[in-house]
Amino acid sequence: MSNTPRPKVVIIGGGFGGMAAAKKLRRVDVDVTLVDRRNFHLFQPLLYQVATGALSPANIAAPLRWIFRKQQNCDVVLGEVAGFDLDQKRVRLTDQELPYDILIVAAGSGTSYFGHDDWPALAPGLKTVEDATETRRRIFSAFEAAEREDDPDRRRAWLTFVLVGAGPTGVELAGALCEIARHSLKHDFRRINPAEARVLLIEAGPRVLPAFPEDLSAKAEQSLRRLGVTVRTGVMVTGIDEQGVDVRSGDQDERIEAHTVLWSAGVRAAPLADRLASAAGLEQDRGGRLAVEPDLTLPGRPEVLVIGDMASFKHDGPKPLPGVAPVAIEQGRHAAAQVKRFLRGEPLAPFKYRDPGSIATIGRAAAVAEVGRLRFSGFFAWLMWLFIHVMKITGFRNRLLVLMQWGWSYFTYDRSARLITGEDATDGQ
Amino acid sequence: MSNTPRPKVVIIGGGFGGMAAAKKLRRVDVDVTLVDRRNFHLFQPLLYQVATGALSPANIAAPLRWIFRKQQNCDVVLGEVAGFDLDQKRVRLTDQELPYDILIVAAGSGTSYFGHDDWPALAPGLKTVEDATETRRRIFSAFEAAEREDDPDRRRAWLTFVLVGAGPTGVELAGALCEIARHSLKHDFRRINPAEARVLLIEAGPRVLPAFPEDLSAKAEQSLRRLGVTVRTGVMVTGIDEQGVDVRSGDQDERIEAHTVLWSAGVRAAPLADRLASAAGLEQDRGGRLAVEPDLTLPGRPEVLVIGDMASFKHDGPKPLPGVAPVAIEQGRHAAAQVKRFLRGEPLAPFKYRDPGSIATIGRAAAVAEVGRLRFSGFFAWLMWLFIHVMKITGFRNRLLVLMQWGWSYFTYDRSARLITGEDATDGQ
Numbered sequence: 001m002s003n004t005p006r007p008k009v010v011i012i013g014g015g016f017g018g019m020a021a022a023k024k025l026r027r028v029d030v031d032v033t034l035v036d037r038r039n040f041h042l043f044q045p046l047l048y049q050v051a052t053g054a055l056s057p058a059n060i061a062a063p064l065r066w067i068f069r070k071q072q073n074c075d076v077v078l079g080e081v082a083g084f085d086l087d088q089k090r091v092r093l094t095d096q097e098l099p100y101d102i103l104i105v106a107a108g109s110g111t112s113y114f115g116h117d118d119w120p121a122l123a124p125g126l127k128t129v130e131d132a133t134e135t136r137r138r139i140f141s142a143f144e145a146a147e148r149e150d151d152p153d154r155r156r157a158w159l160t161f162v163l164v165g166a167g168p169t170g171v172e173l174a175g176a177l178c179e180i181a182r183h184s185l186k187h188d189f190r191r192i193n194p195a196e197a198r199v200l201l202i203e204a205g206p207r208v209l210p211a212f213p214e215d216l217s218a219k220a221e222q223s224l225r226r227l228g229v230t231v232r233t234g235v236m237v238t239g240i241d242e243q244g245v246d247v248r249s250g251d252q253d254e255r256i257e258a259h260t261v262l263w264s265a266g267v268r269a270a271p272l273a274d275r276l277a278s279a280a281g282l283e284q285d286r287g288g289r290l291a292v293e294p295d296l297t298l299p300g301r302p303e304v305l306v307i308g309d310m311a312s313f314k315h316d317g318p319k320p321l322p323g324v325a326p327v328a329i330e331q332g333r334h335a336a337a338q339v340k341r342f343l344r345g346e347p348l349a350p351f352k353y354r355d356p357g358s359i360a361t362i363g364r365a366a367a368v369a370e371v372g373r374l375r376f377s378g379f380f381a382w383l384m385w386l387f388i389h390v391m392k393i394t395g396f397r398n399r400l401l402v403l404m405q406w407g408w409s410y411f412t413y414d415r416s417a418r419l420i421t422g423e424d425a426t427d428g429q
Numbered sequence: 430m431s432n433t434p435r436p437k438v439v440i441i442g443g444g445f446g447g448m449a450a451a452k453k454l455r456r457v458d459v460d461v462t463l464v465d466r467r468n469f470h471l472f473q474p475l476l477y478q479v480a481t482g483a484l485s486p487a488n489i490a491a492p493l494r495w496i497f498r499k500q501q502n503c504d505v506v507l508g509e510v511a512g513f514d515l516d517q518k519r520v521r522l523t524d525q526e527l528p529y530d531i532l533i534v535a536a537g538s539g540t541s542y543f544g545h546d547d548w549p550a551l552a553p554g555l556k557t558v559e560d561a562t563e564t565r566r567r568i569f570s571a572f573e574a575a576e577r578e579d580d581p582d583r584r585r586a587w588l589t590f591v592l593v594g595a596g597p598t599g600v601e602l603a604g605a606l607c608e609i610a611r612h613s614l615k616h617d618f619r620r621i622n623p624a625e626a627r628v629l630l631i632e633a634g635p636r637v638l639p640a641f642p643e644d645l646s647a648k649a650e651q652s653l654r655r656l657g658v659t660v661r662t663g664v665m666v667t668g669i670d671e672q673g674v675d676v677r678s679g680d681q682d683e684r685i686e687a688h689t690v691l692w693s694a695g696v697r698a699a700p701l702a703d704r705l706a707s708a709a710g711l712e713q714d715r716g717g718r719l720a721v722e723p724d725l726t727l728p729g730r731p732e733v734l735v736i737g738d739m740a741s742f743k744h745d746g747p748k749p750l751p752g753v754a755p756v757a758i759e760q761g762r763h764a765a766a767q768v769k770r771f772l773r774g775e776p777l778a779p780f781k782y783r784d785p786g787s788i789a790t791i792g793r794a795a796a797v798a799e800v801g802r803l804r805f806s807g808f809f810a811w812l813m814w815l816f817i818h819v820m821k822i823t824g825f826r827n828r829l830l831v832l833m834q835w836g837w838s839y840f841t842y843d844r845s846a847r848l849i850t851g852e853d854a855t856d857g858q
Contacts, residue, residue, distance in 0.1 A: 039849045058482075063845060065614070066843075066845060078849075096577065140468060185494075188505075408829075416491055417487035419486055419487055419558065421558050
């Protein structure tokens with residue numbers, strides 16, 4: 001085999017799925033090219049801790065080149081995919097073309113605003129490092145603006161935080177925001193009392209953490225209320241502007257004055273999914289995802305695998321697997337195994353997902369978790385959450401730094417990574 | 430005194446000088462208002478470590494409110510100064526007015542490009558967190574662009590780093606850049622050899638570290654050359670564009686092709702100095718600084734003190750004190766002492782500066798230091814540098830985090846805070 005060129009595997013996306021696939025190909029006799037727009041892998045589940053000033057972006061990111069520095073068969077390319085030529089088996093980047101024998105597409109997902117093009121600027125999502133530092137800027141600028149404001153109504157609007165969407169991210173943000181208002185900023189202001197801040201968690205569905213079992217949702221809601229979060233389920237956001245949000249509950253319209261609105265109500269497959277769909281002549285589902293075969297390949301393209309948040313994989317039943325890290329990682333590993341089968345000329349194997357369970361944290365020292373039939377909540381679930389997240393962070397240095405900062409914050413409520421940075425840092429908004 | 434309103438001290442700027450003054454007024458019976466555009470104090474001497482991916486911005490910053498949370502007589506105001514009404518004793522912010530009995534102006538300095546208005550965009554300085562993340566983006570994007578470039582000349586231009594100005598910042602950046610090229614990125618690329626990067630340190634004066642004694646300058650230059658830095662003294666930059674720099678040495682013109690140019694050749698007092706000068710009807714020196722009386726007050730305004738980088742203070746001889754942290758800190762403390770004298774109706778005392786010495790580091794484990802008549806270089810000086818800087822960082826948490834990350838980097842050369850972030854993160858430039 002040494003004289004024939006080695007098969008080329010191109011992986012698009014260095015998130016959980018793409019990284020897992022590339023790592024798993026370490027000892028396989030192929031040339032792996034990992035393409036990403038960013039030079040780092042990001043541990044997205046902890047972005048909310050950057051957004052709330054507990055961690056720095058670099059603590060939850062690891063340079064992709066560093067991750068693969070010793071994997072000689074893996075070449076990292078920093079680049080943007082412009083399109084696909086599936087018949088010629090080529091990926092077009094903006095400045096080069098990459099031929100492949102096998103293509104693994106794992107470009108993840110972004111925030112969806114359901115067609116409201118003006119909402120992203122009004123209510124940032126939480127998918128990128130820039131989202132997190134922008135959210136951080138808004139949160140801490142709001143307290144500053146409230147301190148400068150004499151009018152009680154306007155002050156109240158600055159101290160009102162509306163979180164749209166009560167999935168894990170919304171719940172985690174809500175808990176952290178209450179902790180900031182009640183503890184971290186306790187002694188910091190002279191005119192306002194930060195503890196008067198209102199944190200509203202708005203969810204269109206009937207309960208928080210809709211992906212969790214009902215009893216855990218109830219527990220989470222209880223914990224949130226205990227922290228001081230105002231939980232509003234069955235409430236739809238119908239409008240957002242710079243002064244607040246319009247919501248509807250049943251046939252009741254309501255206006256909430258709030259300068260800080262954060263969005264975690266919808267995700268959509270990365271725009272690359274649209275290009276891949278049109279190149280392959282395939283349909284996408286409502287979330288922009290591509291339906292994949294049981295073996296993770298695209299219909300009619302056995303050499304193209306789609307994994308993670310971009311793939312709509314129906315396991316048993318009509319609901320596709322959720323867009324979470326464990327699914328992406330397992331699919332990434334499976335994709336790597338498929339590469340081996342493909343090269344040996346063996347038939348590909350269907351992907352089987354063994355759900356490791358779900359876990360979400362609610363403020364300090366509380367969490368809810370579901371592992372198989374077991375359900376946990378409270379402090380023990382929180383310890384589980386802590387352990388899982390620390391172990392999964394890439395790089396020993398980051399694990400140590402995160403653990404140290406968490407330990408420190410736990411006892412001091414200190415959130416000293418709360419820098420207001422960016423262009424108009426003194427703007428108030 | 431309890432029924433009369435307490436005297437108001439307004440301090441502009443939460444850098445080394447302003448922070449020192451405010452802290453020193455802790456037990457004085459005055460109302461202190463500390464105004465800053467940013468919500469944090471920044472430990473500027475370590476900005477180059479953020480720019481080179483060794484530390485995160487939050488590691489060298491501390492929220493001003495947090496610093497003063499327990500100092501009840503100190504109110505922190507996040508705001509931008511729009512002007513001064515010195516006769517009415519008022520500072521105008523963009524959204525409010527602050528009356529004062531005593532005003533301490535300590536707004537620091539920014540980067541000076543000597544009138545070249547297009548240079549800031551081409552060659553960022555290193556004064557703010559945004560400068561540092563932008564520099565970091567450029568440095569690591571350049572290696573990425575080189576990896577994608579096939580043309581050897583263009584590749585060479587991507588791997589050429591021109592640092593303009595051989596003061597402590599330029600010297601520190603040069604050392605760190607060589608370490609990155611030779612060690613941190615050693616295994617990261619497949620096409621380029623990062624060690625081929627050229628680091629040019631350009632200085633218009635006759636030697637590096639012009640503020641140090643000649644023998645230490647020579648030692649520093651030796652260390653820099655050993656690290657692989659190309660030191661060019663007596664060389665003036667005459668032009669900068671996106672492809673490189675034009676320089677002149679004697680009457681020899683030369684062109685250096687380089688995509689990354691970093692500027693630390695000039696500082697200028699913050700623009701606020703201009704407003705203060707025009708309000709007070711005073712002249713500024715070439716660096717925009719205001720000449721202050723021996724007691725740090727503005728001529729004719731005994732209730733207005735100017736300290737730190739904005740002040741031109743002539744000690745003995747014609748040269749004003751340099752714009753370094755120790756001067757600002759000592760002047761801040763002296764300003765606080767003046768406040769006490771002012772309130773007691775005592776005459777103000779002249780400021781006396783006891784130079785604690787200078788220290789600059791050159792890459793890992795080397796530094797030069799001057800303490801009184803003693804001069805150190807090499808490893809011992811570096812340990813001194815390390816100790817001083819760690820001790821001076823605000824906040825125990827940050828001290829611990831910085832020390833840990835330094836320890837880690839020292840043994841592993843790891844620079845995993847090397848995130849390419851910001852708007853056009855995939856742009857190459």
